[in-house]
Amino acid sequence: MTAEAVIHGTVVSTYTRIVQIVCEEAGLLHRTVATPAHAPGNRHPFGKVPVVDLDGLELFESVSVVQYIDNAHNAGGLQPADPARRAVMDRWIAIGNNYLFPLFERGLVMPWVMHRVSGFPLDRKTIDDALPSVSRALAFCEAELQQSGGWDTSQFDLADVFLYPILRSVELTPQGEAGIGQCPALAEWLEALHQRPSIVATRWPGERET
Ligand SMILES: N[C@@H](CCC(=O)N[C@@H](CS)C(=O)NCC(=O)O)C(=O)O
Known part of the structure; x- marks a missing residue:
């Protein structure tokens, strides 16, 4: 029987x-079952999404989910074998998950989603308060990329898989677009990935074509 990943998660979700994206990269059949994080049926023990059913396993926590998919269905093609490159990739996944995502999501992305999707007035105070930290975080990524301390942009790996949706959701806000516009290396990396088939195939509903 053909393997299929059933992804339980919100449809517009990083x-x-x-x-x-990892399913697409692995050529693995997948479908998404719309499941809000706080739905009673969500099986994530800490109320997060996604939870993934695959190969008779219940998978959650995205690092372990994507490593499993890449290892079991893609011969580890998104993870460099060289330990030093692997350490850089893992560092940037951790930076994305621990620092960038929470900062961008709370301070910039969610206020815009609540405004654009749910029709609430734009929470300008939250955005204004977060903008200095958002700018510093973008400047850090830019400086690291320019000084070759960043993730390896020469080869698509799991760092790109995590960082693209995290930074793309920033780019889709006016303040984020302006901020990334001042970061040429970051903008070039995003631009190069916009047309990658796995990225195109997983565009969020309503995400404009670039
Ligand atoms: N550590 C989790 C994080 C997942 C996560 O933060 N998902 C967001 C959606 S993109 C979520 O569930 N947000 C709902 C909430 O925090 O209440 C993972 O790696 O899978």
Whole structure:
């Protein structure tokens, strides 16, 4: 029987998309079952999404989910064998998950989603308060990329899989677009990935074509 990943997650979600991208890269059949994080049926013990059913396993926590998919269905093709490169990749996944995502999501992305999707007034105070930290974080990524301390942009790996949706959701806000516009290396990396088939196939509903 053909393996299929059933991804339970919100449709416009950074981490749901991260899993979808890896499925696409692995050529693995996948479908997403719309499941809000706080739905009673969500099986994640800490109320997050996604939860993934695959190969008779219940998978959650995106790092372990995408490593499993890449190892079991893609011969580890998204993870460099060289330990030093692997350490850099893992560092940037951790930076994305621990620092960038929480900062961008709370301070910039969610206020815009609540405004654009749910029709609430734009929470300008939250955005204004977060902008200095958002700018510093973008400047850090830019400086690291320019000084070759960043993730390896010469080869698509799991660092790209995590960082693309995290930074793309920033780019889709006016303040984020302006901020990334001042970061040429970051903008060039995003631009190069916009047309990658796994990225195109997993665009969020309503995400404009670039
Ligand atoms: N550590 C989790 C994080 C997942 C996560 O933060 N997902 C977001 C959606 S992109 C979520 O569930 N947000 C709902 C909430 O925090 O209440 C993972 O790696 O899978």
